[in-house]
Amino acid sequence: MAEKIEKDGVFDMSTNSCGWLKYIFGKRISIPRRVMWAGVFIFGNYFAFFHIWRIGNRYYEYPHSIKDRAKIEGHSFPVITVCLNSMHSRKKLMNLHPELGIQPRGNEIKDNCSLWDFYGHNHDGLTHDLSLFDHIHLDNFYNETYSAFLMISCKYKKDDCTKWWKRTLTLYGNCQVLDLAAMPNRASISPDGFRSLQMVLAYNQSDWTYGWNSFMDGFSIFYNPEGETVLDPMRSITVNSRIVPIMFLQQHRNIKLGEPYTECTRNRSLQYFKPYSKYNCNYECLIKEVYKRCKCRVPYFPKTTEYQVCMYHEHTRCVAHILKEFMYSDCHCPVPCSELFYKKTVYYTEMHQNFRNKTAEMLKRFPDIALASVRISLPENYEMQHQEQADYEISQLFSDVGGAMSLILGISLVSFLELCELLWASSRMGWSYRKKIATKSRRSFQRVGPAMFDLAKSVKGTVGILTHLDSSTDSKESIIDKKVIVYTPSTDRWNKKATSGRSS
Structure with missing residues (x-):
């Protein structure tokens, strides 16, 4: 999973989501099916939280009765x-x-x-x-x-x-x-x-x-x-x-x-x-x-x-x-x-x-x-x-909350913990990937330098820019085989490639 996140930069909900949530957030799901399951999700949440609100109010009224003996x-x-x-x-x-x-x-x-x-x-x-x-x-x-x-x-x-x-x-x-x-x-x-x-x-x-x-x-x-x-x-x-x-x-x-x-x-x-x-x-x-x-x-x-x-x-x-x-x-x-x-x-x-x-x-x-x-x-x-x-104790409250959540949403304590773990893993992996991309971009910018970066963008064709200069042996006039960053204006992308000989 970590390798997939590092490669694509996204969390694949189709293979890693909890239960039927993959039909809403997953890939390659038809729009009608996604809309149908989104409606079920919204209605289920409304129904569940409405009943949780009602039973919560009942619990905090602390109802009780008298038993004679x-x-x-x-x-x-x-x-x-x-x-x-x-x-x-x-x-x-x-x-x-x-x-x-x-x-x-x-x-x-x-x-x-x-x-x-x-x-x-x-x-x-x-x-x-x-x-x-x-x-x-x-x-x-x-x-x-x-x-x-x-x-x-x-x-x-x-x-x-x-x-x-x-x-x-x-x-x-x-x-x-x-x-x-x-x-x-x-x-x-x-x-x-x-x-x-x-x-x-x-x-x-x-x-x-x-x-x-x-x-x-x-x-x-x-x-x-x-x-x-x-x-x-x-x-x-x-x-x-x-x-x-x-x-x-x-x-x-x-x-x-x-x-x-x-x-x-x-x-x-x-x-x-x-x-x-x-x-x-x-x-x-x-x-x-x-x-x-x-x-x-x-x-x-x-x-x-x-x-x-x-x-x-x-x-x-x-x-x-x-x-x-x-x-x-x-x-x-x-x-x-x-x-x-x-x-x-x-x-x-x-x-x-x-x-x-x-x-x-x-x-x-x-x-x-x-x-x-x-x-x-x-x-x-x-x-x-x-x-x-007591007519309504904490055990009954937990039982009713679980029933309200499970009736439509099918959520239990185990699935709820699994969902929390999934959200935590996706957010953590996504943040790590964004941090890694930002670090690579910062290093590339430091090696190329701002002047050569602007020069590369101004060239209309495919231009190679030297990414590594040894101040002790090389010079800008005598360039040997080096790894360069190639900027293509038509696609507005930067790519790495190896080139041999002198670039002009």
Whole structure:
């Protein structure tokens, strides 16, 4: 092939081209046949690249779908937190902090609004000089004035759980959290069997005051996945003396692919909470905003030595307004790539008449006491997983590209590489040949000289020009046999030939 290129100066597509391309670029091909195959080539390229463009757009849309499956392992009963909607005891406030202006029951309309505004409300009765209450230390304020309630009955499966609650301070005041790990009967916390929690709670209606839930009666019962301590009203139910909710929970888990299909995080850590969750992240964002704007901390936030406890007026004027008006959408908190959550189904009923009869005598002696009952069940012993799956992966993209190229053009990966090699070889050989011709022309021009070159072109016949003169022995007048370049004006070509004797 190299010899043919050096001789002709062209790459013979008839013998060296890839497949049917020789019918377009080869020699001795009839014009109709060349036009027909050129049309096939143009149409095939249009068809192939149009479909490649379409499937490329589809791939970069990153389509995905959800596949559901049930997994037996990994299901667990949620963390149950019981909070009384009255965050402070009216009697304790009257005894410990009379300066707040809390009145006895029946005269609530004359209450000073300082406590209500402490939780983000604005009233005309707001005490303007809130520094009068700054002597109230908020840590002691929450610990000494919280409203107590009584756990009359608690059953988890068949075991008594009345003693396995621990008090914790939250955004909604002092609450009780069920600690299943502390139960002595380890079979109770086994995931096998029907898991149900039944509670009967008693609270004093005459001891009611304000809180984040204003005058809402009864309890708020929160359910969280293990590890989440943030109490969200969207994951709670309300329980009071008038209704008995029966809540069925089902454990679910979202498993996401991550970038570029969906935005999620795998190993993100938080400063105040472990493990990571969207709720914990949003709450931490709220905490940092309070620290940034108010320059103090509140007792129901995670403890830190960086800031001092807020004073009463700081909580009322700054913290409460942030908690009421904070926009969680301003926080960058992507969902975790594996997110556990519970779906709830709630039914409502009334207390059984037998239970009412048993408690009637007690309620007569304590008319201010109200009873509330609830049942929380996790009947299914499996976890529903919703796993994202890519609908169009890179392997399918390669397969479709190959199909689009092969359907009309008949191009495969092997033929494509062969074509690339062919183009590279032809361009390389052609460039080498042009470089060789240019080098020969430059050398001939240097040997003949510009003056003799012009003289040869001016002669009308066939003229021989001496190409080699030995300055030491030869002269222009005595010329012997030499190789000359012959210029023929009729053909306008230069040829080499040997001549003998003297040229004239």
